[in-house]
Amino acid sequence: MDLGFKTLALSALLSSSLGLSPAAFAQAPTQQTPADQQAVPDAPAPQAPSSLKGLGPLTPGIGSPSTTPASSTSTDVPQQAPSTQPPPSQTRDVQTTPPDNMTPEDIGSKLVVNTTYVEVPVTVKDSKGKPVAGLTWRDFKVYENDTWEPLKIFTVDPAPLSIAFVIDQSLTSDVMAKVNDSLSAFQGALSPYDEVAIFSYNNGPREWTGFTGAQGNRVPAVLALAKSVGRDDLVPVNSGPFAGCAITKNGGCVDSNPTVTQGGSTGDPAFITIPKEIHTLNDAILKAAKELSTRPQGRRRIIYVISDGKEYGSKATYKDVLHYLQANKIAVYGTAVGDSARWGEGYISRLHLPFTMYDNRLYGYVTATGGVLDSEGSLNGIEKSYAKITEEARNQYTLVYASHEPLIDGKYRKIEVRVNRPGVDVIAKKGYYPSGQDYQR
Structure with a gap:
């Protein structure tokens, strides 16, 4: 209810009760309020939101650089004077220079x-x-x-194995027959996580297949193709139709062409024709090592050689091949067969006489690279050596x-x-x- 309407009603009530006219009551002096009682001011009128214009740029984390607050339009709130103190220092580190524009490769x-x-x-x-x-x-x-x-x-x-399987095809025919019969057991020594590549050598190395899954169908098919008949033993001769001087007369060699017959036109019955044997073991190991060096890290790189260990006629030298193996973390394992597998003779074949063929060069590769060499002479022993050596390597x-x-x-x-x-x-x-x-x- 309005305050003026209440005053008029109160004056009419008093005039009727006291017998005064309304005009006299209006001329009566009003009662003063105590001095300690203050008038209650009205609430401030709603203000429109102040505009952000003129505040300058806004910096995240800092705000506007202006420290002067906007003036209030209300007369009821006293206006504060601008502060002369500098703004408090920021506790958060702020980067003032942009970072280098680098890709993840650049950071690495x-x-x-x-x-x-x-x-x-x-x-x-x-x-x-x-x-x-x-x-x-x-x-x-x-x-x-x-x-x-x-x-x-x-x-x-x-560790999963990456095996380069090298087969010596320069073995004698009887030893080669045992090796051929044992090849079907090689795949059983491998796990599904292994991979294998197949090589062979006789007068030079040959790659039959690159690396493939150890339990795939390609492995037994390629091993069947890698079988060989081997070679026959040759013995030195100094007489007969295969000798250096086939026909002699009075202790001399009868030959119309002295440049063809060994020993010259005079001949020499003591001259012995020594057959040459080619065993390119160094070249075969180097070829397998080059293929093996491309295998990813985390796989154990193995060259598995089944051979008698003889070396003669290779273009690569033992020193260069061993350097390549030791620089690419490749170990050579092997199963020695033939002469190198016989008791006693296998140890003697490790010795080398100057200007002669190396009878067991495989032993040097195995010991220098941390591999294992197993000597087996029977078919059953060769088959068991596959599982034994692969288990030790893994x-x-x-x-x-x-x-x-x-x-x-x-x-x-x-x-x-x-x-x-x-x-x-x-x-x-x-x-x-x-x-x-x-x-x-």
Whole structure:
């Protein structure tokens, strides 16, 4: 109800009760309010939102650079004077310069820690030739160039194999027949995670198939094609129609063409014709190693050779092939057959006489790269060696350390692995050449 309407009603009521006219009541002085009682002001009128024009640019996290507040249109709220104090310092770090425009590849090339990681697969056997299991990283010590290297990675997990299977077709016919019959058992020694490529050599290497799944249908078909009849043993002769001087007269050689007959026109009955044997083992291992070096990291690279180990007539030298193997982390395993598998003769064949054929060059590759060489003479033994060697190659102790040597120097680095167990045989590679595959970022 309005305040004026209440005043008129109250004056009419008092005039009627006191006998006063309304005009007299209107002339009566009004009652003063106490001095301490203040009039209640009206609420401020609604204000329209102030415009943002004139405030300047807005910076995220800072706001407008203007420190002067907008003036209020209400007369009821006292207007504050502009502050003369500087704004408080910001506690949040603000980037003032833009970052470099880099792709993820650029970032990876800028944040680099070059470390030469060296992987050393190790096989440990007891005095009976059986693998020793249950060893931990505390049982191993690795020395590179006579300097102890702490282990960075140690694992006993089985690794998938990339096997380059090399068949010697220069074997004698009787030994070659055993090898041909055993090839059907080779696929049974492989797991579904393995892959295999098949090579052979006689007078030069040959690749039958590139790397394919170990349990695929291609493997037995290619192994059947890789069978050979072998060769027959040849013996030196110094008489008869195959001798250097087929016809003699008074101790001399009868020949109208002295340049053809060995020993000249006079002849020499003591001259022995030695048949030449071609065994291109170096070339075959090098060809298999080149194909094997393209396999991805994480797979164990193996060259498996079934041969008598003889070497003669290769274009590649043993030193160059071994350098390539040690630079690409390739181990050579083998099954020795023929003369190299006989007791006693197998050890003698490892020796080499100057200017003669190498009777067992395969043994040098195996020992230098950390592989295993098994000697078998029977068909059953050859078949069992496939499963035995592939199992040992798959289940090894893998040691990884960071080399203290310079990143790239191209020098050979000697490796020695020691095991804190008495009476065990430690099989590991003797050394390596550094390559770009060992560098980790």
